[in-house]
Amino acid sequence: MQRLFNFFYEYRTFFAFLLLEAFCAWLLIENNKFQNTKFFNSSNRLAANILGFSQSSREYFSLRQINEELSRENAQYKTLLERRTQNSGIPFAKSDTLVRYDFVSAKVINNSVAQFKNYITINQGEDAGIKPGMAAISIAGAVGKVKSVSEHFSVLISLLNIDEQVSCVLTRTSNFGTAQWDGVDPRFVNLLYIPRHVQPLEGDTVVTSGYNAVFPAGIMVGIVKEVKLKEEALFYEIRVELAQDFRRLTFVKIVKSELKSELDSLEKTTIGIRP
Amino acid sequence: MNRSGIFVGIYFVLYVLVQVMLFKQLVLFNMAFCFLYVAFILLLPLETNPLILMLVAFLLGISVDVFYDSLGLHASSLVLVAYFRNYWLGTITPQGGYDTGEGPTLAANGLQWFMVYSVPLVFAHHFTLFFAEAGGFGIFWFTMQKVMTSLIFTMFVILFLQYFSFDRSR
Structure with a gap:
């Protein structure tokens, strides 16, 4: 027994190395399963505020482009509204899309495109009703899926993620x-x-x-x-x-799917749990 | 905590902030990254206990990981660097040994020694980092390209800062 302890003591550096690496590997592998980790990602308050600060100082250089995008988006909505008022003679039925989905607008405070696993941090969280698993879209198209949320921030898995x-x-x-x-x-x-x-x-x-x-x-x-x-x-x-x-993503909308739980539970009872 | 300990603490925070606020955004040609924080582990004093070195590397890696949303990725690569650092320092001891009280810096040991010291360790860091992130050797050449361009970028910034502090100490 004494000799065993001596052995471990002799090679303590190596064993500490193995232990730390094993712990890191475990974190890395389990990372995708931690849906509700609030602290150890960029949605934690300190990290998000630092990233938000750095983003807001960079934003000054792209204000023109952000303005353009927002005005384009506005124009698009105006056309939609116009079409609707023109159709207003027809009584609007309880439209599927109206009931099914609700949207929360959020600003991107952290984004990357050059890694293999890219994530996006936004400035809306739990208190805006965002939950893990919701979709994120922009005016141009699909953006990603909510991975984890804290009180005021959320992390999205970008479409530019080799696991998504x-x-x-x-x-x-x-x-x-x-x-x-x-x-x-x-x-x-x-x-x-x-x-x-x-x-x-x-x-x-x-x-x-x-x-x-x-x-x-x-x-x-x-x-x-x-x-x-x-x-x-x-x-x-x-x-x-x-x-x-994705290199110039500034605003996203989180899609709250009101019927997701209903669909999931129906599918679960009929086809069983998905892998 | 003694004076130098406080300095190390300040540098720790400084390296994390510079990494996540500046170099996280600065990706050249969509593939060359600068992971300057590796320099923090490379430049710690010669006689640092390897256990402490690895623990500090782990903490630094995890701090960076929080901002990159890649829990465990930077930490594992940096712990690897911290583990091999002291062995590598022992292997490449210059003739006459290291000067006591000097760190493993460019100013103390010269450019050639510093390159021999830092390039393999930074390469090991980038190699494990990118291949762990890619989840294997599936896109080998593209990942390798990222490793090499990032190696050049990181080394360039480390050397630049070394010369910068070198001049100031004169």
Whole structure:
């Protein structure tokens, strides 16, 4: 026993090294499962305030561009409103989308595009009703999914994260696929699982399918830029140019899906728990 | 806590702040990162106990991880650097040994020694960091490109700061 202790003492540095590395590896692997960690990510108050400060000082240099984006967004809403008032003769039925989804607007205070696993921090949290699992969209298209929330801030998994998958549909052919980033170019994602018999074309629109009730159906993802089909492959290799330029993301909207829990529990009772 | 301990504490906070407020945003060509905080571990005094060194590295790594939303990633790479640092220092001892009271700095040991000391350790850090983040060797060449460009960027900034402090001490 004495000799065993001596042995451990002799190599204490090495064992401490192993212990620390094992702990880090555990954190790294479990990181995706910690949905509700409030402290150890950028949604904690100190980190978020520091990042917010650095973001706000950088913002001065892009005010012009932010203004342009906001006015474009405004114009878009005005057109929508105009259309609605023109249709107001028709009594508005209890529209699906109106009941199903509610939106919270938030400002991006931290964002990256060059890592393999990119996250976005925004300045709205629990007190605005945000919960993990909700979708984030911008005026241009889909942005990501809420990973964890603190009282006033939330962290989103960006679409530019090699672990993130979004169920999509090719609008022209109505075929379903999965959009996933390959980690290389922040302007493009890959559209997977489009079978051989379909004929996707350059310029086709890709939107969210609404299958998992996170994203509303029909949220723009991007436009097909490149279509390849290898001799033996079962599926196409499709590059999709993202509608939202993630390098200049300033505002997002969090989609509160009112019916998500209902859909999930219904699916759970009929098909069982999803992997 | 003695005087130098307080200085180390201040530097610790300073390195984290500079890393997350400045260098987090500064990514060249979408692939070259600067992880300046590695220099904090590289430049700690020669006789630092390896256990303390690793513990400090772990704390520094976790602090950076909080801002990068990558819990455990920077910490694991930095602990690796901290572990190998003292062995590497022992291996490349210059003739006549190190001057007592001097840190492993460029000013004390010269440019050539400093490059031999820092480049492999920074490379080890970047290598483990990027490949751990990519989750394997799936996109090997692109990841390797990131490692090499980031190595150049980080080394450039470390050397720049070393010359900067070198001049000031004269």
